[in-house]
Amino acid sequence: MTISADHTAPDTTSSAAPGNALTEAVKKFGITVEDYMLPARHQIQMVDPDGRLIPEGEQGTQPGHEYPVPGDKELLAAYEQLVVGRRVNDQNSALVRQGRMAVYPSSHGQEACQVAAALCLSEGDWMFPTYRDAVAVMTRGVDPVQVMTIFRGDWHGGYDPLKYKVGIQCTPLTTQLLHAVGVAHAAKLRGEDTVVLAMCGDGATSEGDFHEALNFAAVFHLPVIFFVQNNKYAISVPLAHQSVAPSLAHKAVGYGMAGERVDGNDVVALLAVLDRAVKLAREGSGPLLVEANTYRMQAHTNADDDTRYRESAEVAEWRAKDPVNRMRTYLTGRGLLDDDGEARIRDHAEAVAAQLREGLGEDVPVDPQELFRHVFAARTPQLKEQSAMLADELARDAAATDSKEAGK
Amino acid sequence: MSPTITTSSEANGNVSAATARAAASAAASAEAAGPQPVTMAKALNTALADAMSADSSVLVFGEDVGMLGGVFRITDGLTAMFGEQRCFDTPLAESGIVGMAVGMAINGMRPVIEMQFDAFAYPAFEQIVSHVAKMHNRTKGAVKLPLVIRIPYGGGIGGVEHHCDSSESYYAHTAGLKVYTPATVADGYRMLREAIDSDDPVVFMEPKKMYWTKDSVDLSELRRLHEDSRAEGTTAGLGTEGRAAVARPGTDATLIAYGPSVPTALAAAEAAALEGRSLEVIDVRTIVPFDDATVCESVRKTGRAVVIAEAHGFASVSSEIVARVQERCFHYLAAPIRRVTGFDVPYPAPKLEKYYLPGVDRILDAVDDLQWEN
Numbered sequence: 001m002t003i004s005a006d007h008t009a010p011d012t013t014s015s016a017a018p019g020n021a022l023t024e025a026v027k028k029f030g031i032t033v034e035d036y037m038l039p040a041r042h043q044i045q046m047v048d049p050d051g052r053l054i055p056e057g058e059q060g061t062q063p064g065h066e067y068p069v070p071g072d073k074e075l076l077a078a079y080e081q082l083v084v085g086r087r088v089n090d091q092n093s094a095l096v097r098q099g100r101m102a103v104y105p106s107s108h109g110q111e112a113c114q115v116a117a118a119l120c121l122s123e124g125d126w127m128f129p130t131y132r133d134a135v136a137v138m139t140r141g142v143d144p145v146q147v148m149t150i151f152r153g154d155w156h157g158g159y160d161p162l163k164y165k166v167g168i169q170c171t172p173l174t175t176q177l178l179h180a181v182g183v184a185h186a187a188k189l190r191g192e193d194t195v196v197l198a199m200c201g202d203g204a205t206s207e208g209d210f211h212e213a214l215n216f217a218a219v220f221h222l223p224v225i226f227f228v229q230n231n232k233y234a235i236s237v238p239l240a241h242q243s244v245a246p247s248l249a250h251k252a253v254g255y256g257m258a259g260e261r262v263d264g265n266d267v268v269a270l271l272a273v274l275d276r277a278v279k280l281a282r283e284g285s286g287p288l289l290v291e292a293n294t295y296r297m298q299a300h301t302n303a304d305d306d307t308r309y310r311e312s313a314e315v316a317e318w319r320a321k322d323p324v325n326r327m328r329t330y331l332t333g334r335g336l337l338d339d340d341g342e343a344r345i346r347d348h349a350e351a352v353a354a355q356l357r358e359g360l361g362e363d364v365p366v367d368p369q370e371l372f373r374h375v376f377a378a379r380t381p382q383l384k385e386q387s388a389m390l391a392d393e394l395a396r397d398a399a400a401t402d403s404k405e406a407g408k
Numbered sequence: 409m410s411p412t413i414t415t416s417s418e419a420n421g422n423v424s425a426a427t428a429r430a431a432a433s434a435a436a437s438a439e440a441a442g443p444q445p446v447t448m449a450k451a452l453n454t455a456l457a458d459a460m461s462a463d464s465s466v467l468v469f470g471e472d473v474g475m476l477g478g479v480f481r482i483t484d485g486l487t488a489m490f491g492e493q494r495c496f497d498t499p500l501a502e503s504g505i506v507g508m509a510v511g512m513a514i515n516g517m518r519p520v521i522e523m524q525f526d527a528f529a530y531p532a533f534e535q536i537v538s539h540v541a542k543m544h545n546r547t548k549g550a551v552k553l554p555l556v557i558r559i560p561y562g563g564g565i566g567g568v569e570h571h572c573d574s575s576e577s578y579y580a581h582t583a584g585l586k587v588y589t590p591a592t593v594a595d596g597y598r599m600l601r602e603a604i605d606s607d608d609p610v611v612f613m614e615p616k617k618m619y620w621t622k623d624s625v626d627l628s629e630l631r632r633l634h635e636d637s638r639a640e641g642t643t644a645g646l647g648t649e650g651r652a653a654v655a656r657p658g659t660d661a662t663l664i665a666y667g668p669s670v671p672t673a674l675a676a677a678e679a680a681a682l683e684g685r686s687l688e689v690i691d692v693r694t695i696v697p698f699d700d701a702t703v704c705e706s707v708r709k710t711g712r713a714v715v716i717a718e719a720h721g722f723a724s725v726s727s728e729i730v731a732r733v734q735e736r737c738f739h740y741l742a743a744p745i746r747r748v749t750g751f752d753v754p755y756p757a758p759k760l761e762k763y764y765l766p767g768v769d770r771i772l773d774a775v776d777d778l779q780w781e782n
Binding site: 126155156157160161162163167168172175177178179180181182183184185186187189190191208209211212213215216219370373374375376377380381382 | 467499501503504506507509510512519531542544545546548549583584586606650696697698700
C-alpha cells in the first residue's frame with residue numbers, strides 16, 4: 001500500500017510555485033511521505049521507568065524519526081517544573097478537600113506532558129490548553145493564583161490570554177483546537193513564524209471538532225502541533241471505547257500530517273519529540289500530531305470515584321512509571337542533581353504551594369456589577385436596566401440589614 | 409505572504425480617513441453617480457468589498473465563497489479583488505469555519521464568515537454559543553472577538569428542507585451575541601459595515617428572499633457617510649445598532665417586524681390604508697440590542713400592536729417583543745397585542761409554504777381583531 005499525499009492543497013500563501021507543500025517539507029529526511037506521516041513503529045522513549053538512559057538504537061527512533069537527547073540545562077529546568085507541577089497538583093487537591101477550591105481536575109501523573117508542552121514553545125508561540133492543563137499553563141509563566149481562579153469560583157478565568165499567549169482553559173472538548181488553528185492561520189497570513197500547540201485528551205479525539213481542526217490545519221498547511229495526552233480514560237470510559245485505531249498518532253495520516261507516539265511519562269523523550277515538532281512546524285512542515293502515552297493517576301475530579309471503573313492494580317502499575325521519580329533517578333545518576341539541588345527545587349515547589357494556599361485561601365470579595373460589565377464592549381440599554389435593578393435590590397437589602405442592626 | 413495584512417488594531421490606527429476614502433472611491437469608480445436601482449445582494453457585496461479595502465485585517469471565508477462568489481453571489485469578485493488570502497474557501501465544516509474565525513479574531517483579524525444556509529449553521533452552534541458569545545465576558549474584556557457570522561435565513565424562495573429556517577431566536581436568546589437583520593437595501597450596506605466595525609461578535613441574518621429586491625440607493629453616498637463616521641470614530645452612536653426604524657408612519661396601530669417580514673408588513677399597511685386605517689410599521693433592524701424606546705413610543709401613540717415574524721411563534725423573538733411591549737406600554741394598550749408568525753411546525757415543503765408564512769391577509773385579520781370601537 002502506498003499513501004499518496006497528492007491531495008494536499010497547494011500552499012496558497014507561499015509565493016513558490018504551487019506544489020505539494022508536504023512533499024517539499026519531507027524531502028530533507030530522505031524518506032517517503034508515507035514513512036514521514038506514519039508514526040515510528042514504537043513509541044519514542046529515552047529514559048526507562050527505572051531512570052536509565054535507553055541505548056540509542058532502542059529508543060524507538062527510525063530513519064526520518066530521529067530525536068537527539070535534549071541538553072542538560074533543559075532537562076534540569078524540566079525536572080524543576082516537574083517537582084513544582086506535582087506539588088501544585090497535590091496542593092490543589094488538598095485545597096479542594098478543604099473547601100477552598102470548587103473543583104480541580106488534577107494532572108497528577110501527567111506532569112511530564114504538562115511541563116514539556118510549555119517548555120517546547122518560544123515566547124511568541126501560543127498554547128491552547130484544556131481544563132486539566134493548569135500545570136502547563138503555569139509552566140508557561142502564568143501566575144499560579146491567576147491560573148487557579150477558574151477553579152476558585154469567582155470568575156470563569158483569571159489570566160489574560162493575549163498577555164501570555166495562552167488560550168482559555170477550555171472545557172468543551174476540542175473546541176479550542178480550532179481556535180489554535182485560527183491563531184496559526186492569522187499569524188501565517190501576516191508572515192509571522194508563530195507555532196501553536198493545541199492540547200486535548202484521548203476521549204476528545206472522538207469529538208467532531210478534533211476532525212475539523214486537524215483537517216483545517218492540514219489543508220491550510222499551518223504550524224499547529226496537536227498534542228494528545230492519552231491518559232487512558234475519559235472520566236470513566238476507557239480508550240477502547242473511543243477508538244480502535246492502531247494508535248491515536250495514526251489518526252494524523254488521514255489528514256496528511258505526521259504523527260508520532262512518545263512515552264508520556266518520560267520528559268526527556270517528550271521534550272525531544274516536541275522540540276523537533278516545534279522546529280519542523282516553524283520551518284514550514286505544516287501541522288503535526290504527537291500522542292503522549294500517559295495515565296491519569298487520580299479520579300477525573302474530586303467529584304468522581306475511579307474505583308468504580310478501574311482496578312487498583314492498574315493504577316499501581318502506572319505508579320511505577322512515575323515521571324517525577326524517573327527523572328530524579330536519571331539526573332542523580334548522571335551527576336546533574338545532588339541533595340543541594342534537590343533541596344533548592346523542593347523549596348521552590350513549597351514556595352509555589354504556599355503562594356497557592358495564600359492566594360486561594362483569601363476570600364476575594366466579588367462585585368455583583370461584574371455580571372454586566374463584560375458581556376459586550378459597551379453595555380446595551382437592556383443590560384444597563386438590569387444592572388440598575390440589581391443595584392437597587394442590593395441597596396434595599398443593605399438598608400434593611402442596617403435598620404435591623406439599628407433596631408437591635 | 410502578503411505584507412499588507414495587519415492586525416485589526418493596527419489597521420484601525422493606521423487607516424486614515426483619506427486612505428479609506430481613496431480606497432472607497434476606487435471601488436466606487438465603476439458606479440454611476442446618484443441613486444440607482446440596487447439589489448440587496450449588490451449592497452452586501454459592496455459593503456464587504458469596501459470593508460476589505462478599508463481594513464486589511466478583514467477576511468472573508470466559508471463554503472463556496474471564493475471562485476464561485478457564494479451560492480447567493482454575495483462574495484462575488486472578492487477573491488479576484490483581494491486575493492486568495494483574504495477571501496477563500498474552507499473545507500466543508502461549519503464548526504471549523506466558526507472555530508477558526510474565533511482563533512483569527514483572537515489573533516488580530518476581523519473575520520466575516522458565511523454560513524451557506526440557516527440550517528447549515530447548526531453544526532457550528534457549540535462554537536457560537538460556548539465561545540463566540542462568551543469569550544469577551546469570561547476574559548473580562550481582555551479578548552474581543554470582532555467577527556461577523558453571515559447567515560442567509562428565512563423562507564419564501566421555494567427552498568427544500570433545511571434551506572428556509574428562521575433561526576434568529578437561537579442567537580437572540582444567547583447572551584453575548586448581537587443579532588442584526590436588515591430589511592432594506594440601504595440597511596444591507598450600512599448594517600453590514602457596522603457589523604464588521606463592531607468589536608462585538610455579530611450574527612448577521614440576511615433575509616434570503618430579499619437578496620434580489622431592488623431599491624433606489626446611492627451606494628457611493630452610503631459609503632461616504634460610513635467612511636466619514638468611521639474616520640471620526642463615531643459609527644457606534646450614529647449607526648443602526650439598537651435603533652429601530654419607522655418604515656412607514658401611521659396613527660391607528662403599530663406593526664412590528666424585522667428582516668423578511670418588513671416588506672410583508674409594509675404591504676399590509678398599504679392595503680389597510682385603502683380601507684382607511686393608518687398603520688405604522690416599525691423595522692426592528694437589530695434584534696440584539698433591541699430598541700425598546702422606538703417600539704414603545706410607537707405603541708404608546710397608536711395603542712395597538714401586531715408583531716410579525718416568519719419564525720415559529722412559541723418561545724421566539726416575537727414572543728419576547730410582545731412581552732417587552734406589554735411590560736412597558738400596558739396602560740396605553742386598547743387591545744391585547746397580537747402576533748402573526750409561522751405556525752409551530754417544521755418549515756414546510758415548497759408547495760405548502762404559502763400557508764405557513766405570515767401574509768398580508770393574516771396580518772389584516774389580526775389588525776381587525778384589535779378591539780376597534782366601531
